[in-house]
Amino acid sequence: MSTIDRRARRHEATRAEIRTTARALLVERGPDAVTVNAVARRMGISGPALYRYYASHQALAGALGADIHADLLMHLNTCREAGADASPGATLLRLGHGLRRWALDHPEEFAWTFARPTSTGSSLSPDTAGEDFEAVFRHEFETLWHTSRFPTHAPETLAVGLRAQLEDYVRRSGTSLPVEAAHIFLSSWMRIYGHLCMEVLGQLDFAFTDPGPSYAQCLDELHAQLHPQTESRPR
Amino acid sequence: MSTIDRRARRHEATRAEIRTTARALLVERGPDAVTVNAVARRMGISGPALYRYYASHQALAGALGADIHADLLMHLNTCREAGADASPGATLLRLGHGLRRWALDHPEEFAWTFARPTSTGSSLSPDTAGEDFEAVFRHEFETLWHTSRFPTHAPETLAVGLRAQLEDYVRRSGTSLPVEAAHIFLSSWMRIYGHLCMEVLGQLDFAFTDPGPSYAQCLDELHAQLHPQTESRPR
Numbered sequence: 001m002s003t004i005d006r007r008a009r010r011h012e013a014t015r016a017e018i019r020t021t022a023r024a025l026l027v028e029r030g031p032d033a034v035t036v037n038a039v040a041r042r043m044g045i046s047g048p049a050l051y052r053y054y055a056s057h058q059a060l061a062g063a064l065g066a067d068i069h070a071d072l073l074m075h076l077n078t079c080r081e082a083g084a085d086a087s088p089g090a091t092l093l094r095l096g097h098g099l100r101r102w103a104l105d106h107p108e109e110f111a112w113t114f115a116r117p118t119s120t121g122s123s124l125s126p127d128t129a130g131e132d133f134e135a136v137f138r139h140e141f142e143t144l145w146h147t148s149r150f151p152t153h154a155p156e157t158l159a160v161g162l163r164a165q166l167e168d169y170v171r172r173s174g175t176s177l178p179v180e181a182a183h184i185f186l187s188s189w190m191r192i193y194g195h196l197c198m199e200v201l202g203q204l205d206f207a208f209t210d211p212g213p214s215y216a217q218c219l220d221e222l223h224a225q226l227h228p229q230t231e232s233r234p235r
Numbered sequence: 236m237s238t239i240d241r242r243a244r245r246h247e248a249t250r251a252e253i254r255t256t257a258r259a260l261l262v263e264r265g266p267d268a269v270t271v272n273a274v275a276r277r278m279g280i281s282g283p284a285l286y287r288y289y290a291s292h293q294a295l296a297g298a299l300g301a302d303i304h305a306d307l308l309m310h311l312n313t314c315r316e317a318g319a320d321a322s323p324g325a326t327l328l329r330l331g332h333g334l335r336r337w338a339l340d341h342p343e344e345f346a347w348t349f350a351r352p353t354s355t356g357s358s359l360s361p362d363t364a365g366e367d368f369e370a371v372f373r374h375e376f377e378t379l380w381h382t383s384r385f386p387t388h389a390p391e392t393l394a395v396g397l398r399a400q401l402e403d404y405v406r407r408s409g410t411s412l413p414v415e416a417a418h419i420f421l422s423s424w425m426r427i428y429g430h431l432c433m434e435v436l437g438q439l440d441f442a443f444t445d446p447g448p449s450y451a452q453c454l455d456e457l458h459a460q461l462h463p464q465t466e467s468r469p470r
Contacts, residue, residue, distance in 0.1 A: 114436075134442075165443050191426060193429070195425055197433060197436060
């Protein structure tokens with residue numbers, strides 16, 4: 001191994017240690033504790049030395065976000081694989097429950113990466129944007145759509161300005177869903193993710209001591225909407 | 236006026252000035268700028284002097300949250316009164332759009348009070364909990380329910396554990412909605428508020444450049460669900 005290789009490896013190892021330390025601070029003491037100086041102090045190096053690995057607090061926060069993001073993705077893929085021979089609908093239920101379980105098991109990490117006001121400084125670098133994350137769910141919608149369809153709104157009934165953005169989303173994401181099915185996917189995604197955000201933000205405390213059953217009901221209603229033959233729609 | 240009265244008034248006036256200053260800091264420089272020392276500095280008093288008015292950062296944050304909460308409530312009441320002779324359904328649409336408009340016009344305040352992870356230290360004191368805020372919307376659901384009903388799920392189809400919590404919510408909130416209608420109210424509330432949270436948290440950027448039309452579509456779909464005679468449900 002050349003000197004340059006060894007240096008590059010050592011550099012990467014230190015970067016990994018910095019991220020691990022930042023994450024430990026986040027979990028133990030909350031988001032405000034994740035500062036460049038606190039990380040450096042815990043590692044026994046100086047703040048300026050740390051800046052050689054991550055040039056700013058934002059760069060460090062973004063890298064930490066990317067690690068957390070990758071962990072959640074791995075968890076979701078494990079959830080999916082655990083029911084590899086299940087129907088897309090059953091897999092969606094499994095993924096929905098898996099998403100909430102991960103969020104509750106990792107409250108600080110979830111809040112850091114997925115439920116932080118962007119105005120306080122984004123914690124996600126561009127390469128860790130939501131794409132991969134929602135795509136795990138979208139993949140099941142695609143399978144479902146191509147095997148058995150699901151009910152949609154006629155594209156011409158969609159709100160002005162929405163249809164064009166959906167067309168754009170379909171193009172950018174490379175999904176095989178048509179616009180009207182992409183709308184159902186995104187609406188469903190917003191219902192479960194919105195429910196989770198409200199729970200994490202304490203915005204369901206006025207109604208529920210345990211939002212779990214409401215979340216489960218939401219998943220069941222979405223499942224019924226996607227499978228009209230077995231559905232229990234409002235009377 | 237007695238000396239005690241004058242003192243009490245002066246005390247209240249200073250407390251109000253502290254909250255106004257804290258809010259200005261929030262709007263101008265973001266949530267991290269709202270510290271007891273920063274507020275004191277801007278007012279030209281010492282940190283310890285400020286603690287005579289608000290005993291902790293949390294007390295100050297809670298009082299600021301209460302002010303913001305009261306402002307949003309006033310805005311929603313204005314929205315409602317602007318269409319005093321409209322149907323409950325039309326008023327709900329107006330309130331839904333009014334809620335988002337206020338949130339976008341006051342991003343820092345909305346994030347501070349209504350979209351902040353509770354794990355980072357609650358910014359709401361108990362007396363400013365969500366009750367009044369969701370009750371503005373619930374009131375219209377109650378009017379609608381008692382004039383024309385809306386479709387519900389049969390109570391016995393609700394998820395295990397959800398029904399008991401709904402019964403509890405109905406009891407605590409004093410709403411005249413039965414359990415199955417309270418479920419529709421809370422589900423609808425979570426859809427619009429969840430959509431708004433996701434927008435404010437930047438969690439819709441992967442799909443929409445402007446989440447406005449999607450939000451409008453969501454309100455329209457909820458309106459249709461509440462008014463089946465004019466509805467355009469998924470085919």
